[in-house]
Amino acid sequence: MNMKNKKQETDVKRIKNFNPKYEVVKNDEDNARGCKCSS
């Protein structure tokens, strides 16, 4: 029961601050990344 209440609380908290965000991963971001296969 406690777990259920806790889950509901978390859901309410999330919805209150509902702020959908995303970023598209671009291929050229690999420039900064360390990993490049040089085969």
Next chain:
Amino acid sequence: MFNDEQLCSKLRGVKWHNTLHLYPLTSGELTTKKNLNDYLIWDNKIKKMLFSNYDLAKLLMFCDGLNSTKEIIKKICKGNKKQNYIKKQIAQSLQKLYEDKIIVFQKNPNKVPIRIRTNNLKYPLNMAYLELTQNCNFSCIHCYLNAPDFTKRRRITELTTKQYFKIIDLLDGLGVISIIVTGGEPFLRKDILDILNYINSKHISLSILTNGSLLKDKDIQQLKMLGLKKIAISLDSHLEKTFKKIRNPTTYKKVVTNIRKIIAYKIPLEINAVLFKNLNNSYNHLTNFFVFLKKLGLKRKNITCDIFMPVGAGKNKRYLKLDEIGTLNNLDLAYRRVFHRSYIQKQKESINNKTYNSFCGVGREMIYIGSEGNIFLCPGLRNDDLLLGNIFKDNFKGIWANPSLFKYFRNKTYLEDSECKSCRFVKLCDGGCKARAMHFYGKLNSKDSWMCAYYERNKR
């Protein structure tokens, strides 16, 4: 509370009231996966990958073609007082998703599947390199595999098509969202297209690393049909004589012809250049190289540059090690001159409001599977002394849950006794490329001087 018209006026450029009764839906090939701190979303149709937070992933789950925009708002707002705020957030997000072509609106309900890739591992595994062969028709001076020249001798050990299918099934089951096919030269295998098709049938993001010399017209047509995230071709110079010195004596023209064909077919292409001291790292060479690529129709985002590492065939060629700061200056100036943009990317905020981290994910979210089924950390750390196990002989879950691997990469133990610990850029690079650190300085916890130079220049 806003009415729909008022809300519409708040959203520049969107006739919001028109979309309220429409049904937002994704392409039908969208996969979402929960990561440690964010969600990874891959659309296998439009070939786009996103990092999102929980709220966006939740919003996308409603975009299955059965809920109209109004119903989505109603469901998310249910029992909440801040309805105007939430409504605005949803509207803005749907607008951005529409502009990025991740969703479309339809007049009638039409259910499309949205796949949820479950993570069966304690630490999510997102990306896998799949080495199809160690054989190669090139004999590059820096090959990390030290791949034998195909024309002279051939390594026998190579997995069968069925064994690769088994590996792909396993990776799919483990929640891998992206596979990078590599070699050797993968197009030496006759079953290459069968393997690529099998990966694609699992809705996994597919990229190929190739030297581009063996592609036939039929292969390029098939690749177009297949839909790739990208095909990466190694090309380090516009000059045939430099290409000959680095890669292979006879195939320069064939590679360039195939690059032209791939561009004509509009297949996402990336040129991977490796830079060497006194071979191709001067300002003049880089400028002419970029002008050549630009004339072929490539843009800044289609070109990436790496540096020579003394490993494999390049182990005893330390004289090819370049001066990082000087090369990065040349690279940046050449980029600015040709593409009018800097090579150095400005730091941006990630979706979790933390600074974007350029660490590649070695030991944390990626793995390398060799052509004998051997498991390694990454292409650059493919040494026998760093062998983690074999995919057919050992339990993969057991390997991935390896406590020492956990501790070293995932808890960042390598930073504790490293010179990176006191560096002001450590939060940006997490110590940089561990393969470069290992091969240049002998230890995994050493610094990666290419990344050091990169961030030093970034701060200017």
